[in-house]
Amino acid sequence: MNDPNGMVYLDGVFHLLFQYNPGDSVWGDIHWGHATSRDLLNWEEQPVALASEPDGLGMIFSGGAVVDGENTSGFQRGDRPPLVATFTHHDKHEVQVQSLAVSTDGGQSWEKYPHNPVIANPGIKDFRDPKVIWHRAGGHWVMVLAVGDRVHFYRSGDLKDWALAGEFGRTRGAHGGVWECPDLFPLPVPDGKERWCLLVSINPGGPNGGSATQYFIGDFDGEAFVPEHEDIRWLDYGTDNYAGVTWDGLQRVDDRRLLIGWMSNWQYANKVPTSLWRGAMTIPRELSLYRDRDTLRLANGPAREVDKARRRVAAMQLRAGNSISPPGDSALDLVLKIGEAPELELEFSTGIGERLLLALSAERGELLVDRRESGWMEEGFGCEISAPLVHGLHRDSELRILIDGSSMEIFIDGGKTALTALFFSSEPLSRMALRRTASAAVPLALYRL
Numbered sequence: 001m002n003d004p005n006g007m008v009y010l011d012g013v014f015h016l017l018f019q020y021n022p023g024d025s026v027w028g029d030i031h032w033g034h035a036t037s038r039d040l041l042n043w044e045e046q047p048v049a050l051a052s053e054p055d056g057l058g059m060i061f062s063g064g065a066v067v068d069g070e071n072t073s074g075f076q077r078g079d080r081p082p083l084v085a086t087f088t089h090h091d092k093h094e095v096q097v098q099s100l101a102v103s104t105d106g107g108q109s110w111e112k113y114p115h116n117p118v119i120a121n122p123g124i125k126d127f128r129d130p131k132v133i134w135h136r137a138g139g140h141w142v143m144v145l146a147v148g149d150r151v152h153f154y155r156s157g158d159l160k161d162w163a164l165a166g167e168f169g170r171t172r173g174a175h176g177g178v179w180e181c182p183d184l185f186p187l188p189v190p191d192g193k194e195r196w197c198l199l200v201s202i203n204p205g206g207p208n209g210g211s212a213t214q215y216f217i218g219d220f221d222g223e224a225f226v227p228e229h230e231d232i233r234w235l236d237y238g239t240d241n242y243a244g245v246t247w248d249g250l251q252r253v254d255d256r257r258l259l260i261g262w263m264s265n266w267q268y269a270n271k272v273p274t275s276l277w278r279g280a281m282t283i284p285r286e287l288s289l290y291r292d293r294d295t296l297r298l299a300n301g302p303a304r305e306v307d308k309a310r311r312r313v314a315a316m317q318l319r320a321g322n323s324i325s326p327p328g329d330s331a332l333d334l335v336l337k338i339g340e341a342p343e344l345e346l347e348f349s350t351g352i353g354e355r356l357l358l359a360l361s362a363e364r365g366e367l368l369v370d371r372r373e374s375g376w377m378e379e380g381f382g383c384e385i386s387a388p389l390v391h392g393l394h395r396d397s398e399l400r401i402l403i404d405g406s407s408m409e410i411f412i413d414g415g416k417t418a419l420t421a422l423f424f425s426s427e428p429l430s431r432m433a434l435r436r437t438a439s440a441a442v443p444l445a446l447y448r449l
């Protein structure tokens with residue numbers, strides 16, 4: 001599997017559809033797989049939602065889904081609002097067009113719209129990944145679409161007829177690769193009116209090589225997006241959080257924007273050493289805007305469902321030279337109180353000499369993960385991954401590390417700085433040592449999920 005798709009919430013159920021090759025563990029013959037969850041952690045796989053049409057419109061590339069609460073599309077049958085998915089058809093001549101699929105049973109089954117495509121290809125090679133949102137102020141739908149290394153905005157009243165309304169990106173953002181999987185949504189600002197956030201994944205051209213997701217904060221009037229900053233900003237500096245987008249529909253009952261990303265990188269996604277399956281998602285993350293030294297930034301920390309599900313197994317004061325082997329074998333959630341001036345180095349290791357290093361230095365303003373001795377290392381995987389500390393630390397600053405099988409998701413202060421990285425050691429990294437710290441001791445709480 002690769003990208004998350006069609007993320008929509010209705011009646012207590014989170015739907016997560018995804019790029020899926022049912023016949024192989026490398027990319028190809030892409031369908032939309034489907035999984036559902038009520039708590040965002042336990043997922044039940046459902047039958048394939050949308051099958052590829054090899055001799056017709058083609059594979060089912062990425063896109064989103066919305067709850068059409070007012071039945072603007074006229075697709076409703078029965079009591080439940082229709083769910084409308086927008087996706088890219090990619091045919092054998094590599095022509096990309098935008099299409100619809102509809103669920104009238106609350107997301108359980110999906111049917112392609114018989115009059116697909118709804119947006120024809122204007123003669124552009126990379127023209128894909130439509131994500132739709134209801135624009136409340138304008139009273140219409142907006143689609144954001146990745147086009148080359150820009151995004152285009154379309155508008156519609158009924159999700160079927162779309163008109164091009166604007167574009168963004170020519171002079172802003174990172175352009176080291178093609179733009180993919182955009183998302184667009186408003187978020188509240190701590191002390192005032194809302195702002196619009198635009199997420200754009202880019203491949204290659206990420207801050208640590210290969211694919212990564214950049215974001216913009218600004219204003220959007222339904223046609224034009226005006227960013228309020230010139231600098232390039234990354235949602236997550238790690239190598240392994242890509243194509244993340246957010247759930248639609250949740251905002252009808254709960255004012256949260258939750259994101260899930262694909263936990264891999266096109267640099268090595270088809271090669272990583274797993275068997276039977278390949279590909280996983282990040283844990284769900286809540287997006288929020290925060291103000292730091294006069295600048296608005298976007299944080300992505302673990303959703304509160306993760307906090308609810310974890311249980312504490314130990315708490316201790318860790319001194320330089322101490323090492324621990326946390327009991328249990330489910331996902332580990334470590335919280336370290338780092339304070340405002342951390343200088344520390346953690347080593348996670350197997351019993352057979354493989355290790356992953358994490359170094360955090362306030363002085364250098366950097367969080368670093370070194371996976372050069374962590375096991376599997378092909379395709380440039382054995383590298384150092386660096387994140388600048390994008391926000392200012394304070395007395396109560398916390399470093400949180402989620403380790404699940406072969407992934408590490410690192411958050412400082414609820415995801416103000418985030419770094420996600422895969423690793424493939426031949427045995428679990430069951431030992432953790434504090435190799436160095438500038439403080440007398442580091443308070444640590446250990447949880448299992």
Ligand code: FRU
Pocket residue numbers: 002003019030061062088128129180181243
């Ligand atoms: C991003 C992406 C999308 C495309 C899909 C194909 O990872 O390249 O742009 O729709 O994957 O699987």
